[in-house]
Amino acid sequence: MQKFAEIVGVANVLTDAADMAPYLTDWTGAWTGDAAAVVRPGSTDEVAALVLAAREAELPITVQSGNTSVAGGSVPGAGKPGLVLSMSRLNRIREIDSAARTATVDAGVVIEALQTATAEHGLDFPLMFGARGTAQIGGALATNAGGANVLRHGNARDLCLGIEAVLPSGEVVNGLSGLRKDNTGYDLRHLLMGSEGTLGIITGAVLKLVPTPKIRAAAFVALSEMDAALDVLNALQDATGGLVEAFEWLPRETVEAIRAHDPALRAPLEDAAETGILVELASTRPDDAATDESGEARLQSLMLATIEPLMERGLIVDGFFATSEQQRLDLWRLREAVLETIVAHGPFVALDVSLPLSAVPEVLRQAQPLAEESGLKPLLVGHLGDGNIHYAVVAAPGQTWDPETVRSFSDRLTDLVTAYGGSYSAEHGIGRAKAATLAKRKDPAQLATMRAIKAALDPESLLGRGILFSEV
């Protein structure tokens, strides 16, 4: 440990069990690991020096950002206890370039902290998910995180113009020029993103920023049926020139469960919608923010004018339009209460699946009886515009939670999803939770390619033991 203390200072090498504990259990409590030490570097150079020292000492490294992984990817897997490398001290916003609309940051910057800082420049970093107050940029990039705004702004990888990283060799690759275009060889940036800390340690990034909208308009609409969703989304996109920021699915059962959990939250529609959608538009156009002849902001009128003919066509059967900022925020409170509602039901499993957009309705139809047969109640929510459904199940009323039955249900649901060309990890990544699933289900040629890349770039398997690749 002497060597590590020389690099980061003795205060930043934790070896006492109590000191290490917060770093060795993830936020769900389900994933724990062992470590010889938790080290907290304060610079890229220190990360590079730690990597060399860890190789020398033959200690595997697990990179930990905000420890908010929903796949157990932030705590070390089984095997020889090594180092947990906490990125939290690498939390400097290096530069915000208002003209180029980019931010250059340390990997340990918390997403919300960046959003607060860019807001002062009239800019936003549009990666929006529940854990943004804790999750860090580096973790979001390493797992290619998603969220509610992917529809418009893309996943984490789409928001990243450049990466600085320390390779398993201890070398630092500096890709922080922030170029919009660079076709000089293999794209190591995109390889590191989504590699979950198994090929390199992301220490810095250049991120795209977008102008803060001048106006937002939100509505909660009831679709006639799931199959109407794509028509409605496309109509909204065309009518608004691509201003749809969110298209979040909240089915009747989920809204009812939220209201049972927290009666203070209001259902937006009097008759709970079988297929409810929270739609949000956002625009930077001054003319969209201006009040029009109807007395509403133009963007509101545009939303209404787009939805009216969809109601006439029978695709939408009911709608609530937020006419104040408070009403808009209330819709989002409903959306953001989903997770706590599920957690309050007791044991649950949440599958993060994605599907080709056109296959979503059919897969949901076939999944319902699978859940019922297993004595499970689905509590679903979805980033429907991306074909991404968070398929959570809790014990159905009067049923007990049987882990074996749940595992079997999960397998059958995953079978169903993959049969329709879907993914068993849309935005949460693999981590430790799905490493065995990946080993079993990934196309063998692709898995072999992944293993070949891992062996080529990290021959000693220094990084991310137990993460992504199955330990068995």
Place this chain on the structure above:
Amino acid sequence: MQKFAEIVGVANVLTDAADMAPYLTDWTGAWTGDAAAVVRPGSTDEVAALVLAAREAELPITVQSGNTSVAGGSVPGAGKPGLVLSMSRLNRIREIDSAARTATVDAGVVIEALQTATAEHGLDFPLMFGARGTAQIGGALATNAGGANVLRHGNARDLCLGIEAVLPSGEVVNGLSGLRKDNTGYDLRHLLMGSEGTLGIITGAVLKLVPTPKIRAAAFVALSEMDAALDVLNALQDATGGLVEAFEWLPRETVEAIRAHDPALRAPLEDAAETGILVELASTRPDDAATDESGEARLQSLMLATIEPLMERGLIVDGFFATSEQQRLDLWRLREAVLETIVAHGPFVALDVSLPLSAVPEVLRQAQPLAEESGLKPLLVGHLGDGNIHYAVVAAPGQTWDPETVRSFSDRLTDLVTAYGGSYSAEHGIGRAKAATLAKRKDPAQLATMRAIKAALDPESLLGRGILFSEV
């Protein structure tokens, strides 16, 4: 050759020198290569069988799409003559899904053919560059091609949701589900894109489509100075909610050269602009296409209303607004005449550089005397919104073209660009033309990583000999 003929049919194995000739010289005439045979597979299975047979016969493979590479990447490099694998027969549009707004295509589909087919669905594949009438999807993806619309819709890689490819092992990886989100392991799609056919042979792809705009508005504006460009672009983006489709830089010297070459083309402004910008907006919004109180389409009025205050602020000093479709097309004729104007000047070299947006003016200022000292006249054009400048030079009037001087100038310009964090290949790739530059200039850690990946995935160096990696 017997084995290959069994796979693709005897008519699709060319060994006669005259038959092979069109495949062994690129469109510029500058790059030539040798081959034992040109083979033309008609299906993914045939590609896979050819790869196995070529391995068996120890014949390297060069993949050739539309043979429009501007970096010599479409014809084989030095070494043992092998196979040129022409993708032209793999030209089936497999499916256009209007609801999901995706197209699934063979890699050999010509870009313009796809655009024609999607137009019938009211959709566009927004990859827009000069060679689109010949260039194929597979080549565009393998080189991560760019063009005039990258600003809004991204490079080729941003338009691709999935890839089918044959690996050097002969295995087929099928990633054609068209998922918007899939975080199951390393992103092989992004690794294959930009690998220029050196890691796998792209045989099919799922591509994003966008709705065809209802209205376009174009203008040619004269900036007060280069430094005003980002302010103008940002103002346009904010005022239009991100509708800027093109922001193309045409400096005075280039416009004058175009007009000298083809006097039928009109200069849009009476006083040729020192720093001219072709701006195009495009919108799918019906309200943008509707005529407003001024009698113009609303999008036209929006452009005017945005530019007026920029003129008052002195950022824009003159402007021409296309008020008819003919005027708009004339502006694009001017833009698209750049290449033929340069070619008409005799020998030229065109560097494809990109820069951090804020560094563009300074680098251009410093480059000018370098060109003058070398007896060269720059004829520039740029996708300025992406920081991408095509820096072409021809002999200055009264000067002779000296290849050695030009090489030295190219080196100095590349030094300058890299000193400012820029790239020596923004969108054209490396091919054979820049393989030595890559070997010399790429950060050693990144180059070593690229070589390790190449060795891991293509240990026999079957694919793309002489391309990307320097032969020396």
